[in-house]
Each structure stands twice: as structure tokens, then as C-alpha cells.
Amino acid sequence: MPALWTYPWTMAQEGLDETCKGIVERGLDEITVSSHYHSVRSLQPQFPHALFRQFPGGCHFSPDADRFDECPVTPSPVAIEGFDDPLAEITAVAHDHGLAVNAWTVCLHNTRLGTTNPEYRIESAFGDSHDHSLCPSHPAVRDYFATVVEALVDRSIDGVHLESIGFPSAFHGHGQEFGHDKRxxxxxxxxxMLLSQCFCxxxxxxxxxxxxxLARARARVRDLLERALRDPTTETPSLDALIREEAVLDALFEFRASVVEAFVERLxxxxGTVxxxxxxxxxxxxADPKDVWSAGVRPDRLDASLDRMTAMCYVxxxxxxxxxxxxxxxLVDCPVDAGLTLDPTIVETASELHALVDTLKDYVDGPLSFYHHGLLSETQRRWIESAIEGS
Known part of the structure; x- marks a missing residue:
């Protein structure tokens, strides 16, 4: 059951019927469509007459106004030419072609949401807020994304795919206001990671x-960071060592995990049954499953709420x-799928892609997903077709 990540504007560029037909002919069974997404500027090698497409973060569906009336966080619709409600329209046509449709749902990482809802942004131990992410500790944030998921489900999708559910890095910005990272x-x-801990x-x-x-944890985080800010030759212990040696920091990351666990349960x-x-x-x-704990994500504590997880194998x-x-x-008891990239700095040839597919097909429980429809050249699209045929 191979799958393909895609954007609404890529599908509109080719025409929905023609796009779905071509995806099916290449041997793919599912598409995963961006539905709630961060800001993006994408290069489309298939369309030289419209080479760059740029969109702010927000909803790639038409938010139901009354559904969000009681929600303190305001949804941000993204206008995409050719659509009134991108996800709903794509799902209807894709289903006609026998394609399953998943809603690709980027959660906390969203500069537009952060700038329009500043009271819910993440905040470091020094008190500086970051626009590029909301904090899942806020009930209003959890309510907003739960409402988003409800709206997605109402569009007859076959699955909800979550990304960015954890506490983010302070150095992972998006949008015109962030600028280049200088340090x-x-x-x-x-x-x-210590600077990325939230104390909002x-x-x-x-x-x-x-x-x-939490006040003591914040003071300890500040102390460790202030040493490094004063003297860059300071050797800060690894996070693993810190949580082994300092109970207050171990408790901090345990607290993070409990917040993310509650967030995913709410979603x-x-x-429901989707x-x-x-x-x-x-x-x-x-992307190593054993390293995401520093963002508050413990896969072994989430599988009770999730139907499956995808190992991101961009190698x-x-x-x-x-x-x-x-x-x-x-780590988990739920089914495991895998995601592959065709980024030419990582996968340079068709044979490399074939080797990845041939190896992983015997270990995954479900789809191998390919990244990414709109970013692929025609040659790379043929590689996917060939790899599927040979698997």
C-alpha cells in the first residue's frame, strides 16, 4: 500500500482528475494531503511556468465558522486558487479514483498561529517568546487542534496524520519575521534543548x-545556559547525564511527556473511529525513535491513543x-509504517530507492510513503513507479 505526500496546489496544477489518475497509474494507493500546515515556499520542478509556490501557515480546508466559535485560538484559512475547500474537494475526487486520503496535520509548529495568538506561544527560561510554535500545555491549544481534527474527519478522510506534537526547538522558525538563524x-x-524548554x-x-x-527547574535551566552564554568553552553535560544526575530536570522532562500524552489523547x-x-x-x-523524548514525545506512552506510527527514514x-x-x-505495540525521501542529497539514484523499498517492505506493517509529490522531478516519479513494481 504505497502512499504519496502532496500539496493541494500541486494537485490543482495538474487538475484533480488527471492527478489522481496519474497517481493510481504509478501504483500508489494513498495520498496524504497537507491539511493544517506551516508556512512553505516550494520549488515545483514539474511546472517551470509556476516554479515557486508560497503560502502562509494555516488550514488547507475551509474552517467551519460556527465550529470554532467557542475556540479561543482563531483558525487561519489559506486561500489556494482553484478551491473553495481544498481537502474536501480533493478527497471526493480521490475516492472516485480509489485512492485513500489522509489529512497531513502539522500541529504546534506554525508561525502564523503564533503571531495571531501570542498568548499561547512557547516561552524560554529567560522569558522570551517564540512565534513559530504554540505550547500544548494550554487547554485552548489542545481544544483548537481537537476542533481541527473534528473538522478534518467531517471531510470523509481515511486517516489523520500528525506531525509536530512535541515541544519544539527554539531554533526552528518559519515565516518572514524569523529571518536567518544567527548564533x-x-x-x-x-x-x-535546554533553551527550547517552555515555561509559559x-x-x-x-x-x-x-x-x-517548575520554578526550580526553570532556575536550573537558566543557570546551565547562563554559564554557556558567558563562556562558550563551557562543557554542558548531555541531557541523558543531566536527567540521571538531577531529579528536578528528570521531573521537567517527565512533565513534558505527560503534557504531550494528554494532547494526543485529546486528538x-x-x-473518533478515523x-x-x-x-x-x-x-x-x-527522527530516531529513541531521541524524540527531549521534545516530550515518548512513543511508548502514545501508542494507546494512536492507531499506527510512521518511522521517518530519510536516509x-x-x-x-x-x-x-x-x-x-x-517501543510500541501499534503498527509501524515508514516514510522515505527522494531528496537527491540523500537518495541519488533509482537503485538506492529500490534498495530502501526492497528492505523495508519486509519490516513495515503498512504503507511506505514517498516525499514529496510536488517536489519531485519526472525522473524521480518514475523511480517510485519502478520501485513499487519491483517490490
Whole structure:
């Protein structure tokens, strides 16, 4: 059951019927359509007359006005030429062609939401807020995304696919206001993750019902970071070492995990009987299933709420990809799928893609998903077709 990530504007560029027909002819069974997304500027090699497409973050569906009336966070619709309600229209045509449709739902990482709802942004131990992400400790944030999921389900989708459910990196911005990331200190992974810890009002309120002294944790995080800010030669212990040695920091990351766990439970309730998938990759943390804990994501504590998870195997080495899938399977009881990229800096040839597909097909429980329809050249689209035929 191979699948393809795609954007609404890519499908509109070719025409919905023609696009769905071509996807089916290449041997694909599913499409995963961006539905709630961050800002993006994408290069479309298939369309030289419209080479760049740029959109702000927001809803790639038409938010139902009355559905969000009671929601403190305001949805941001994205106008995409050729559509009134992109997800609903794509789903209807795709189903006519026998394609399943998943709603690709990027949650907390969204600069437009952060700038229009500043009271719910993440906030560092020093008190600076970051526009590029909302904090899941706020009940209003959880309510907003639960309402988004309910709206997606109403559009007859076959699955909800979650991305960016964890506490994000302070260095993962999007949008015109962020600019280039400039720094010469705090380049150590532990320091970057400590600076990415949130201590906003929502976290302070949520911490009252958890066994953590958040004020003490904040003071300890500040102390560690201030040393590094004063002297970049300071050696900060690894996060693993810090949580082993300091109970207050261990409690901080346990608190983060409980917040994310409650967030995902809320989304699962909103999805009802529609299957929910999570892409196991976070910034900070990367895509190794055993490293995303620093963003508050513990896969083993989420599988009760999720129907499946996707190991993000954006690598060229089949052994590395296989080990990533197996690591995730060690942690969770739900089915595990895999995502592959055709980024030419990673996968350079058709034979490399074939090797990845041939290896992973024996280890995954469901679809291999290919990234990404709108970013692919015609040659790379043929590689996918050939890899599917040979698998």
C-alpha cells in the first residue's frame, strides 16, 4: 500500500482528475494531503511556468465558522486558487479514483498561529517568546487542534496524520519575521534543548497538578545556559547525564511527556473511529525513535491513543532505515509504517530507492510513503513507479 505526500496546489496544477489518475497509474494507493500546515515556499520542478509556490501557515480546508466559535485560538484559512475547500474537494475526487486520503496535520509548529495568538506561544527560561510554535500545555491549544481534527474527519478522510506534537526547538522558525538563524554560542545539543524548554503561563498552570517544582527547574535551566552564554568553552553535560544526575530536570522532562500524552489523547478522542498516525520526528530530537523524548514525545506512552506510527527514514542506507523501524517496533505495540525521501542529497539514484523499498517492505506493517509529490522531478516519479513494481 504505497502512499504519496502532496500539496493541494500541486494537485490543482495538474487538475484533480488527471492527478489522481496519474497517481493510481504509478501504483500508489494513498495520498496524504497537507491539511493544517506551516508556512512553505516550494520549488515545483514539474511546472517551470509556476516554479515557486508560497503560502502562509494555516488550514488547507475551509474552517467551519460556527465550529470554532467557542475556540479561543482563531483558525487561519489559506486561500489556494482553484478551491473553495481544498481537502474536501480533493478527497471526493480521490475516492472516485480509489485512492485513500489522509489529512497531513502539522500541529504546534506554525508561525502564523503564533503571531495571531501570542498568548499561547512557547516561552524560554529567560522569558522570551517564540512565534513559530504554540505550547500544548494550554487547554485552548489542545481544544483548537481537537476542533481541527473534528473538522478534518467531517471531510470523509481515511486517516489523520500528525506531525509536530512535541515541544519544539527554539531554533526552528518559519515565516518572514524569523529571518536567518544567527548564533555563535549555544551550539551544543544539550544547550539548544535546554533553551527550547517552555515555561509559559500554560506550563506553570499545568505543572500545578504534576509532581514538579517548575520554578526550580526553570532556575536550573537558566543557570546551565547562563554559564554557556558567558563562556562558550563551557562543557554542558548531555541531557541523558543531566536527567540521571538531577531529579528536578528528570521531573521537567517527565512533565513534558505527560503534557504531550494528554494532547494526543485529546486528538484521538476528536478523531473518533478515523485512524490516527504520528510521524516520529521532532525538532529537537531528530527522527530516531529513541531521541524524540527531549521534545516530550515518548512513543511508548502514545501508542494507546494512536492507531499506527510512521518511522521517518530519510536516509540512503537501507540498514539505517531498517534499524529505525525496528527501534520503533521495540517501543510500541501499534503498527509501524515508514516514510522515505527522494531528496537527491540523500537518495541519488533509482537503485538506492529500490534498495530502501526492497528492505523495508519486509519490516513495515503498512504503507511506505514517498516525499514529496510536488517536489519531485519526472525522473524521480518514475523511480517510485519502478520501485513499487519491483517490490
Amino acid at each position: 555563535q554560542v549555544l551550539t551544543d545539543p544539550a544547550e539548544m 503561563d500554560g506550563c506553570q498552570y499545568a505543572a500545578e497538578s504534576h509532581p514538579i517544582d 484521538a478522542d476528536a478523531a 485512524p490516527m498516525n504520528y510521524y516520529v520526528a521532532e525538532s529537537p530530537g531528530g 540512503s542506507d537501507p540498514t539505517v532505515a531498517r534499524e529505525r523501524v525496528l527501534k520503533l517496533k521495540e
